[in-house]
Amino acid sequence: IYSRGLTPKEVAQNFAAGPDGTSAAAALAKVDPGQILFETKIAPLFANHCLECHDSASKQGLLDLSKKSLAIAGGENGKAFVPGKSGDSLLWQMVESDDMPKKRDPLSASEKALLKKWIDTGATWSLDTIDPAVYAHGGQARETLVQRLTVQEYINTVRDAVGVDISKEARELLPRDVRADGFSNTAYNLNVDLKHVNAFAQLAEIIVSRMDVRKFVKRFSRNNKLTDDSMGDVIEKVGRWLLRGPLDEDEVISYRGISTSVASAGGDFRQSVSFIIEAMLQSPRFVYRIESQPGYDTEWPVSQHELASRVSYIVWGCPPDETLNKVVDADNLYGAELNQQIRRMLDDSRAVDRSLQFASDWLNLGRLQNLSPSPKMFPGWNSQLASDMRMETLEYFRHVIWEKKLPLSALLNTQATFATPRLAEHYGLTKPATKTEQASEYDLSKIKGRGGLLTHASVLTVGGDEASMVSRGLFVLHDLLRGIVRDPPPCVDTTPVPTKPGLTQRAIAEARVANATCRGCHLRFEPLAYGLEKFDGIGAFHEKDEHGNVLREDGQILIPGTSESVPYKTSEELMNLLADSERIRETITWKMTQFALGRPLGAVDAATVADIHKAAQQSGGTYQDVVTAIILSDLVQNGRSVASNTESKP
Numbered sequence: 001i002y003s004r005g006l007t008p009k010e011v012a013q014n015f016a017a018g019p020d021g022t023s024a025a026a027a028l029a030k031v032d033p034g035q036i037l038f039e040t041k042i043a044p045l046f047a048n049h050c051l052e053c054h055d056s057a058s059k060q061g062l063l064d065l066s067k068k069s070l071a072i073a074g075g076e077n078g079k080a081f082v083p084g085k086s087g088d089s090l091l092w093q094m095v096e097s098d099d100m101p102k103k104r105d106p107l108s109a110s111e112k113a114l115l116k117k118w119i120d121t122g123a124t125w126s127l128d129t130i131d132p133a134v135y136a137h138g139g140q141a142r143e144t145l146v147q148r149l150t151v152q153e154y155i156n157t158v159r160d161a162v163g164v165d166i167s168k169e170a171r172e173l174l175p176r177d178v179r180a181d182g183f184s185n186t187a188y189n190l191n192v193d194l195k196h197v198n199a200f201a202q203l204a205e206i207i208v209s210r211m212d213v214r215k216f217v218k219r220f221s222r223n224n225k226l227t228d229d230s231m232g233d234v235i236e237k238v239g240r241w242l243l244r245g246p247l248d249e250d251e252v253i254s255y256r257g258i259s260t261s262v263a264s265a266g267g268d269f270r271q272s273v274s275f276i277i278e279a280m281l282q283s284p285r286f287v288y289r290i291e292s293q294p295g296y297d298t299e300w301p302v303s304q305h306e307l308a309s310r311v312s313y314i315v316w317g318c319p320p321d322e323t324l325n326k327v328v329d330a331d332n333l334y335g336a337e338l339n340q341q342i343r344r345m346l347d348d349s350r351a352v353d354r355s356l357q358f359a360s361d362w363l364n365l366g367r368l369q370n371l372s373p374s375p376k377m378f379p380g381w382n383s384q385l386a387s388d389m390r391m392e393t394l395e396y397f398r399h400v401i402w403e404k405k406l407p408l409s410a411l412l413n414t415q416a417t418f419a420t421p422r423l424a425e426h427y428g429l430t431k432p433a434t435k436t437e438q439a440s441e442y443d444l445s446k447i448k449g450r451g452g453l454l455t456h457a458s459v460l461t462v463g464g465d466e467a468s469m470v471s472r473g474l475f476v477l478h479d480l481l482r483g484i485v486r487d488p489p490p491c492v493d494t495t496p497v498p499t500k501p502g503l504t505q506r507a508i509a510e511a512r513v514a515n516a517t518c519r520g521c522h523l524r525f526e527p528l529a530y531g532l533e534k535f536d537g538i539g540a541f542h543e544k545d546e547h548g549n550v551l552r553e554d555g556q557i558l559i560p561g562t563s564e565s566v567p568y569k570t571s572e573e574l575m576n577l578l579a580d581s582e583r584i585r586e587t588i589t590w591k592m593t594q595f596a597l598g599r600p601l602g603a604v605d606a607a608t609v610a611d612i613h614k615a616a617q618q619s620g621g622t623y624q625d626v627v628t629a630i631i632l633s634d635l636v637q638n639g640r641s642v643a644s645n646t647e648s649k650p
Contacts, residue, residue, distance in 0.1 A: 034124030042118045043127060044603065045111055047135035049101050052486055055132075056563035058520045066132075066561070068125050083123040086116045104486075131561060132484040133590075137181075137600045147289045147598050148190035150177045152357060154287065156318035156350075158203075161242055162277075164210045166203055173199035182479070182591070183361045187598045192287075204281035213274050224269050231259040235276060242277070243285040244319050245305040255279065289313065301638055304328045310636050311342065314596045315627060316350040317357060342631055346624050352402050355623055358595050359397040362479065365390045365458055374465045377546075378538050380426070388423040388439075389458040389539070395439055396456070407621035408588045412480075412579035413452045413572075415445040426457070426540060449534055449541050449553065452575040457539025463529070465537040466496055469509040472532055473525035480578065481528075482587040483560040485521050492518075501547040506533050523558065527565065530555025531574035559583050589613040589626055596630050608635050 046065050052058070054075075055066040063075030074080045074090075081089040091100075095115060098106035107115070118124075149157055151174050155167045175196060180189035214224075220237035223230035235255045239247040247255075255276050262272040280286055291306045302310065308320040308328045320328070324341060327333050333341065345351060360366065368386040375381070395418035400406050406414065418439040421431045427450065429442055444451040453459060454476070463472040477483035488494060497508045509526040512518045534541055534551045544550055556565035557577055568574045578584050593609055594601055601609060612629040619625040630636060 086119040413575040460539040469529040472529035477525040531571040
């Protein structure tokens with residue numbers, strides 16, 4: 001209907017205009033063009049170029065451009081912009097002369113033209129707050145319509161589709177999925193090269209060799225002759241199952257050509273079906289999740305088959321089962337039935353496995369496989385300890401999310417963990433009474449400093465050998481608080497500063513925060529790690545470091561979008577502050593939504609994600625609540641292209 005995604009204000013206006021099309025069109029026509037310009041161009045420009053120095057935390061020159069009322073009020077030199085008069089606007093004067101942004105590349109000619117146009121046309125400001133995280137990927141995002149299965153999804157899909165465990169061979173033959181934008185299932189990064197093509201061919205042959213082909217085919221068809229009618233029936237039914245949707249006539253004819261060739265060479269039914277299945281297992285429709293693409297700037301309801309596939313890969317990371325397919329066949333996958341299917345699927349062990357894939361990706365636990373701390377500093381380190389650390393976090397996630405069914409924010413301060421005897425010794429915990437290599441549950445309510453996700457060694461090791469507060473603070477800021485900090489200017493020396501007698505990592509960090517040049521950025525993230533100073537580079541707890549320096553755990557936390565830091569005295573207080581933070585809860589919703597969709601989220605998704613978050617929190621804020629809210633949202637129920645202009649279209 002419209003050539004771009006509508007703003008929330010436009011949607012409200014159209015709704016108020018009533019059901020007849022002329023009223024809705026008229027309501028849209030009355031929308032201030034300045035509003036569209038601001039929300040699609042100017043807000044992203046401010047977020048990416050101005051808020052580094054002029055947000056609620058930095059407020060250089062007493063100018064805060066992140067909030068409407070403060071931006072209009074101006075800074076210490078007066079109003080930043082005069083609506084209708086760019087020549088009289090201090091903001092424009094500084095940008096035009098390239099004095100702003102400071103120590104960064106100047107705005108491009110096109111960006112300057114947009115800013116000038118915005119001021120000269122009235123400087124409409126239609127958002128109460130500009131959140132830089134919303135614009136991290138620009139003013140718009142693009143819907144994912146073609147997405148290759150990750151290695152784990154491929155393994156899961158083969159297992160559920162034909163009952164063959166191909167995990168060992170798949171991990172050996174397929175290239176490893178590489179993280180992009182924080183996750184390894186990001187669609188634009190799931191490329192297919194010649195190595196993939198060859199691997200899929202080899203794997204298909206191995207899979208078929210392990211199948212009882214006749215028994216498999218009997219699940220779908222009793223036909224067993226090499227006639228066109230018989231093979232057509234087999235291909236349609238087997239193909240619908242393997243390729244996750246009905247085949248069109250051309251596809252049936254194409255696969256039937258295989259059986260014709262086998263018959264002409266004197267082959268039998270089993271050989272014919274084996275080759276057909278092998279071909280299907282290499283089909284783009286098997287190794288990709290492909291949906292219909294009616295065109296850009298369009299919104300349309302997904303088909304029942306597409307919705308079933310979306311739901312099953314979000315909840316399970318594998319294809320729809322027979323029960324879900326029966327609901328699709330009855331054209332009933334909506335309303336109460338959809339809710340019932342979601343609940344059923346969340347009760348399946350595959351939902352637990354999928355949630356652990358999310359946790360591992362979100363926290364980047366895969367990096368532990370290649371972690372190599374300094375042997376001199378940590379002589380007791382070994383790869384098995386790294387494996388135990390990863391296992392601890394996943395078992396803890398399982399405990400909080402599935403056994404206790406607590407809100408997701410409880411991951412930050414639940415006073416329990418799961419450790420092997422080896423990891424328990426590393427942590428200084430009492431070993432279990434029985435001899436076992438398995439993990440045991442530990443109550444941490446009386447263990448000083450330990451408790452909550454951030455005190456896991458798997459997370460603490462992001463700080464490197466020196467337990468850098470830069471790396472740890474950035475992890476908390478980016479992955480838990482969805483904060484944005486730009487890379488330092490090229491002239492800044494980023495070499496880590498080692499500790500020494502009389503100089504702790506805390507003292508090094510405080511010096512950076514006190515430095516006028518560094519403070520603007522480092523104030524946002526390094527204090528987030530102050531409470532973790534007593535944990536060394538591999539997560540062991542100490543009151544003093546190797547130089548005898550006394551370590552501290554007090555600090556302050558600055559939530560993105562706020563202007564005042566909140567103090568804490570202990571790491572336990574820090575964990576409770578984070579667990580109680582609405583920003584943390586919002587971030588986890590964003591992370592789960594991104595993982596579910598397989599793409600980064602943009603400004604056009606923000607309103608829908610806010611609705612997802614609100615619905616999930618009203619239901620209890622658990623993992624199950626968030627997954628359900630995501631599936632019931634327009635981001636899953638509808639297909640759409642969200643590019644708002646032709647420049648962003650591929």
